[in-house]
Amino acid sequence: MDRNNIIKWLKFPGEMGQKYSLHALYFCTGCGIIEIPPTITTRWDAERFGVIPVSTPRQANLFLITGYVSVKTLRYIIRSYEQMPEPKYTVGFGSCPVNGGMYWDSYNTIKHLDKYIPVDGWIAGCMPRPEAVFVAVTHLWTLIDKGMANGYKKYREEYKQYRANQEQILGELEWPFLF
Amino acid sequence: MRELELYFGPQHLGMVGNFSITLNVEGDRIIKATANPGFLHRGFEKLMEQRTWIQNFPLVCRINVVEPDHMELMYAMAVEKLAGIEVPERAHFIRSIYLELARVGSHLFGLWAYANMLGFDTVANWAMYHRDLILDLFEELTGGRVYHIYIWPGGVRRDFPPGFKDRIVNTLHTIGSRVPDYNDTFFNNRVFHKRSKNIGKISLEQAVGMGAVGQVLRAAGMKQDIRKTETYAAYDKVEWEVHTRIEGDAYSRILVVRDEMIESVHMIFKLLDVIPEGEVYNRIPNPFKWKIPASETYVRCESSRGELGLYLVSNGEDKPYRAHFRTPSYNHGLTILEKALENESIADVGNIMISLYITAPEIDR
Amino acid sequence: MDNNITLLSEDLASSFDDIKIVFTDQRMIIMNCRKDSVISLLSYLKNLRYDHLALISCVDRIKENAFELIYILSAYTEDVVKGGINLIVKTELIRDKAEMDTVISVFENAEPYERELHELFGVYFKGHPRLTRLLLDREYPVPPFRKDFDTRKYVRDIFDNVPSVEVKKLKNERT
Numbered sequence: 001m002d003r004n005n006i007i008k009w010l011k012f013p014g015e016m017g018q019k020y021s022l023h024a025l026y027f028c029t030g031c032g033i034i035e036i037p038p039t040i041t042t043r044w045d046a047e048r049f050g051v052i053p054v055s056t057p058r059q060a061n062l063f064l065i066t067g068y069v070s071v072k073t074l075r076y077i078i079r080s081y082e083q084m085p086e087p088k089y090t091v092g093f094g095s096c097p098v099n100g101g102m103y104w105d106s107y108n109t110i111k112h113l114d115k116y117i118p119v120d121g122w123i124a125g126c127m128p129r130p131e132a133v134f135v136a137v138t139h140l141w142t143l144i145d146k147g148m149a150n151g152y153k154k155y156r157e158e159y160k161q162y163r164a165n166q167e168q169i170l171g172e173l174e175w176p177f178l179f
Numbered sequence: 180m181r182e183l184e185l186y187f188g189p190q191h192l193g194m195v196g197n198f199s200i201t202l203n204v205e206g207d208r209i210i211k212a213t214a215n216p217g218f219l220h221r222g223f224e225k226l227m228e229q230r231t232w233i234q235n236f237p238l239v240c241r242i243n244v245v246e247p248d249h250m251e252l253m254y255a256m257a258v259e260k261l262a263g264i265e266v267p268e269r270a271h272f273i274r275s276i277y278l279e280l281a282r283v284g285s286h287l288f289g290l291w292a293y294a295n296m297l298g299f300d301t302v303a304n305w306a307m308y309h310r311d312l313i314l315d316l317f318e319e320l321t322g323g324r325v326y327h328i329y330i331w332p333g334g335v336r337r338d339f340p341p342g343f344k345d346r347i348v349n350t351l352h353t354i355g356s357r358v359p360d361y362n363d364t365f366f367n368n369r370v371f372h373k374r375s376k377n378i379g380k381i382s383l384e385q386a387v388g389m390g391a392v393g394q395v396l397r398a399a400g401m402k403q404d405i406r407k408t409e410t411y412a413a414y415d416k417v418e419w420e421v422h423t424r425i426e427g428d429a430y431s432r433i434l435v436v437r438d439e440m441i442e443s444v445h446m447i448f449k450l451l452d453v454i455p456e457g458e459v460y461n462r463i464p465n466p467f468k469w470k471i472p473a474s475e476t477y478v479r480c481e482s483s484r485g486e487l488g489l490y491l492v493s494n495g496e497d498k499p500y501r502a503h504f505r506t507p508s509y510n511h512g513l514t515i516l517e518k519a520l521e522n523e524s525i526a527d528v529g530n531i532m533i534s535l536y537i538t539a540p541e542i543d544r
Numbered sequence: 545m546d547n548n549i550t551l552l553s554e555d556l557a558s559s560f561d562d563i564k565i566v567f568t569d570q571r572m573i574i575m576n577c578r579k580d581s582v583i584s585l586l587s588y589l590k591n592l593r594y595d596h597l598a599l600i601s602c603v604d605r606i607k608e609n610a611f612e613l614i615y616i617l618s619a620y621t622e623d624v625v626k627g628g629i630n631l632i633v634k635t636e637l638i639r640d641k642a643e644m645d646t647v648i649s650v651f652e653n654a655e656p657y658e659r660e661l662h663e664l665f666g667v668y669f670k671g672h673p674r675l676t677r678l679l680l681d682r683e684y685p686v687p688p689f690r691k692d693f694d695t696r697k698y699v700r701d702i703f704d705n706v707p708s709v710e711v712k713k714l715k716n717e718r719t
Contacts, residue, residue: 025190026190026192027189027190028189028194028195028196028197029189029197030197030219031241031244031540033195033196033197033244034244034245034325035324035325037288037291037307038307038310038311038314041291041303041304041307041308042304042307042308043307043308043311055191055192057190068221070217070218070219070220070221070681071681071682072217072218072220072681073189073197073218073219076188076189076190076218080190102237102238102241103221103226104699105226105229105695105696105699106221106222106225106226106695106699107222107225107684107688107693107695107698107699108220108221108222108680108681109221110703111699111703111704112706112708114708114709115706115707115708115709118709126326127324127325127326129324154709154711157711157712158709158710158711161707161709161710162709165706165707165709168705168706169702169703169706171682216678216679217677217678217679217680217681220679220680222688222689222695224689225688225689225695226695229695229696387595387596387620388652388653389652389653390596390597390651390652390653396620401620401622402622403620403621403622408628409571409628475574476572477572477599477616477630477632479598479630486598488598488599488616490599490601490614490616492603500603501601501603501604503599503601505598505599505616509656510653510656513655513656514652514653514655514656543679
């Protein structure tokens with residue numbers, strides 16, 4: 001560790017500790033789930049980057065949305081996202097959450113994910129390689145350092161707009177307003 | 180005792196894939212189970228009607244993520260049957276080798292899921308590592324690890340690169356030399372026997388009445404395999420046998436999977452010995468203006484989960500008129516699962532679901 | 545295999561007088577029959593040991609104003625010759641009022657296929673125990689797999705009309 005790093009650890013120990021141990025939620029949302037087991041098992045070990053899968057949203061920090069999102073899944077994604085404690089980060093994995101991808105003319109998938117929940121970064125590809133997940137995690141560290149990975153703050157400020165978009169697609173939502 | 184309704188829902192540590200089961204329990208016994216599919220529905224068959232015959236190939240292989248190769252084979256075989264295209268001899272052998280490698284990879288993924296469910300993390304890590312070695316072979320041959328668009332109507336897209344045969348043989352020897360370790364650690368383990376014998380039992384009459392195919396049928400006692408009854412590619416050029424068991428519980432299904440994996444490896448070695456030389460594809464007409472005469476057909480094959488079929492209708496235009504896939508997980512997940520979960524305990528739900536080899540994208544398409 | 549197919553076609557032509565055999569080749573027989581005689585034909589074939597219902601499908605013939613229902617059967621057997629034969633049974637329904645009796649009494653695994661066709665095409669099956677939603681999440685103006693449902697127009701109307709979220713500049717705590 002060089003001098004800059006030591007100063008950062010002394011000034012913001014909580015942030016540095018949290019940055020190097022992002023716990024990812026185990027939710028297989030779409031096609032991209034086929035490249036997550038190679039990422040977390042021994043060949044491309046994700047634990048050296050601090051990323052391990054956990055079972056409930058209350059213990060998770062990072063939400064990897066792997067693949068396309070259908071209308072039924074969006075309901076559960078919003079529920080899981082709202083249960084995660086802050087600070088939390090979201091990464092869209094694959095080309096389909098970006099703008100619909102290959103299913104741009106399907107009647108059951110949503111096309112732009114960041115109209116419904118805030119997204120901090122995207123990984124392009126169909127499928128991306130496991131090394132792309134590691135590049136994304138290191139980029140996320142840089143963003144956290146600069147204070148620019150603030151999707152959760154956007155959600156808190158603009159909750160009315162997000163909720164209006166969600167209700168426009170899903171109809172009446174049965175859980176109360178979060179903020 | 181009171182009756183409760185629980186959700187073994189999409190976000191759960193024991194669920195592989197995006198699928199949900201609603202359980203009505205009383206204490207620890209399940210009274211009724213209802214399957215809720217539909218989380219991965221994209222309307223594939225409607226999307227296929229809006230793209231031309233060649234543009235559908237990248238779309239078709241994304242129906243089942245774990246093993247996309249048999250879907251490409253089905254669509255190519257159906258188009259060849261409607262349009263009357265012949266496939267050269269060497270392409271049949273290359274298709275068989277490619278499909279058997281895909282079958283071994285898919286069975287290793289199923290072994291990862293099942294071993295993780297029971298808590299054997301060591302064996303799960305080994306299985307995923309060996310599957311990665313096979314995906315390296317696919318990457319060298321076709322350019323992609325997961326989605327390789329390699330089978331084409333009229334053959335395959337390109338020939339083996341130089342030295343590829345030796346690399347296949349080396350990889351399979353690496354995997355095959357670890358089979359005694361797998362046997363000692365997992366298949367002969369007392370804990371595995373206690374957790375899977377007599378769990379999820381399906382007798383032969385129940386399997387035949389409810390539409391079971393694949394390992395579920397072979398573990399119940401019937402010796403049927405579509406690679407033998409309705410032969411396609413080069414499966415009639417080598418000697419191989421079909422493995423069956425009698426009991427029909429989760430233990431016999433997993434052992435049938437293991438025996439099929441070993442049989443596939445031997446089949447690849449035998450096919451590599453007798454492969455002939457020649458071309459690998461016959462040219463198709465101009466794909467921008469290709470129209471196929473009006474008729475209909477039904478083709479089927481044996482994917483790693485069971486009978487996979489495609490019903491294709493053409494109207495004389497340059498796009499399909501109707502395509503309907505018959506996937507093996509449809510009956511397993513929606514009819515057999517609800518029957519097999521009655522009177523079992525909650526701890527065995529994931530166990531039975533993965534031993535029936537259900538993949539959620541195949542049900543929803 | 546030829547022998548088996550010709551024997552079967554002659555047998556069917558003599559037992560039922562209202563079915564028409566449209567196409568045969570080495571492995572497949574396609575036959576048309578009327579809506580009312582489907583159940584008796586399927587039970588007759590099941591007694592001849594063709595007891596695997598592989599698929600129930602539906603094709604929307606909008607120009608002739610009809611739906612075509614297709615039942616595909618094959619055999620559960622260890623015999624290599626008989627196991628490779630596929631039988632395709634087709635009937636026609638009127639498009640505006642599509643109703644059909646359920647075949648669950650003959651084949652138990654027809655239940656999810658008929659549920660899916662009800663949802664995606666709008667065909668009503670009389671006597672089905674559970675015709676609820678299987679794959680879809682909401683109501684559509686026209687059942688989505690019919691030919692007069694335009695998916696691209698639906699996407700433009702519903703999904704592209706959702707506005708993007710505008711964010712005011714957030715105060716950055718660190719800089």
